[in-house]
Amino acid sequence: MELNETNIYKALEQVMDPEIPVLNVLDLGMITAVEVAGEAVHVKMIPTFAACPAVELIRRNIRTVLEETLQTVVTVEIDREAHWTSNRMTDSAKEKLKNFGIAPPQISNGEAYSEILLQTPCAHCGSKNTYLRSPFGSTLCRAIHYCRDCGQVFEHFKPLE
Amino acid sequence: MTKNNALIYMLTAMADDALILGHRNSEWTGLGPVMEEDIAFSSMAQDKIGHAWALYRIQQEDLGGGDPDQFAFLRNEKDYRCCHLVEQPNGEYDFSLMRHFLFDHAEAIRYEQLQQSSFAPLQPLARKLKGEIKYHTLHANAWITQLCRAGEESYARMQSALNACFPLALGLFEPGGEAEDLLVAEKVYPGEKALQQLWMDRIYAILSAAALNLPGEHAVQPAYGGRKGCHTVHLQPLLEEMGNVFRTDPAATW
Known part of the structure; x- marks a missing residue:
């Protein structure tokens, strides 16, 4: 698969939240940046709650899924600058939550x-x-x-x- | 005293308060008077310990401190900077609730002010934790108000819990001497006295709506000493229990 932003975002759609399995990390607004650097992919994410116990698991899942789909080296970094608020959640995410x-x-x-x-x-x-x-x-x-x-x-x- | 040391002094005090109260909150898990309260104190425990971890991490990444887990679990008692309020055993539910009310409003005010701190790493963290702690104060306010309207015995118990907690809670604002002066001069935060005043105004409004009488600030002896490493008899046993598993193998990966 070609390494570009569109394909990275497509692959991220498959990474689900372990506590709310109908939402992926994009639905939740957890991804703040993706970047292709040569043959490697770099992703920045923010946790929802400071003490969220699932952060490390989500981070690992992003790496595993992206490496498998894109067949390349992936690094996932916690974004210290960005601020997560529930307003980052997309409308389609809210619809999925309701149906859940x-x-x-x-x-x-x-x-x-x-x-x-x-x-x-x-x-x-x-x-x-x-x-x-x-x-x-x-x-x-x-x-x-x-x-x-x-x-x-x-x-x-x-x-x- | 360097600015680095002054920052470590302040962050350690904040983090240790959150860690120790987080541990006390967790002692309600499985024992809460109703299921929702069991869940509430367990959730607040999780939040507090996460907040402590975030503060220890800032010390490690920005101030040359050590590993957060080792720092949290392996220090000697005199190196903890928590105040006496958080060390107290949970007691009955009235005491735990009143402590939670006084502590969380103090924390909320501290983080509101730290959003404007000249120490940049604190700004995004303060903004985040402030939003989360609003749920803690919402919970505390609802129960204080409800229990004060729930009959004579309930009201009397809340008043006596307030009388017991108030001098201890003043220890949250123990003067920090040289470190505090330096942090105020550097505009890291407005200082303990200013925070205490904001806190008094905030809690007064809620307590008076609940018809509780706030003891006079000058009529009680504030429980100072925790910030200097002098603790009550309750801290050492707590530390032993809290660090018990960690100390069996400090190098283990969990």
């Missing part, structure tokens, strides 16, 4: 989280008659809400500024 049963993050616009978290649409029935049960869930990026209409608990990918 997790409410997508609202656009964070500098407002206090307590306000944007109000009436998060239920991931099961879409009702806005919901409340935040806990800002912490099964992974660092998720919160737990309760829907008064369908009577079910649902998870939410938290907005992060």
Whole structure:
């Protein structure tokens, strides 16, 4: 396969998040740069949460998948300058999250989280008659809400500024 | 004192606070009063330990410090710079919650200020951690408010937890002497006194809405000493437990 940016991005589509397997690293906005340097490929990425335990695993997966697909040497570096916010997530990623049963993050616009978290649409029935049960869930990026209409608990990918 | 040493003094204190409180938070795993709270304290433990690691890493990469894991686990007690508040055993849930409330607001304020630090590596980190800690303060505020409205016994317990935690929490802002003066002059951060004032204003608003009485700042004895390596009897046993597995083989790859 020819070494160019388009093919690198195509290959990155196959690298899924280990905690949310319907999203790839591009959906999540984790990739900040790709570069072809001679015969080698260089990728820069940013973690979602500072303490995300999956960062090293994702980094290894990017290297393995890209080396296999592109048949070349790949280095993956953590980008110290770029800042991850949930606004980096693409619209199609939010759609995939919803179909997976997790409410997508609202656009964070500098407002206090307590306000944007109000009436998060239920991931099961879409009702806005919901409340935040806990800002912490099964992974660092998720919160737990309760829907008064369908009577079910649902998870939410938290907005992060 | 060089600027490098002053920065190490400040970053070690911040990181050790996060590491030790992270360990205490993790002690609630499996024991929380309801499942959501069990998950909350476990998640906050994970965040805190990640934040400590990021601060140790800055010391290693930008200030000539050592390996973060070795630094976290293999120091002697007197070389830790954490304050007495985080060393205390978890006690009952009222104490753990009140400590979490006072500590996380202090951290939030510190990171808000460090976004403008003249020490460049702190700027992106402060911005990131500030966003994450907002979920910690959101959690703390909700429980403080709710438990203060949950009847006489509940209210009384929250007030007595506040009375016990407040002098300890003042230790978060222990004056840093020469190191602090240097960092303030270099515009690394605004200094402990300024942070304490911002913190008092922030917590006062929430505590008074919950009808709790904040003890007078000058009526209590602040628990100082931690930043200088003088600790309570609770730290050494914690360090022994925390480093137990690591010390069996410090060179192991996990």
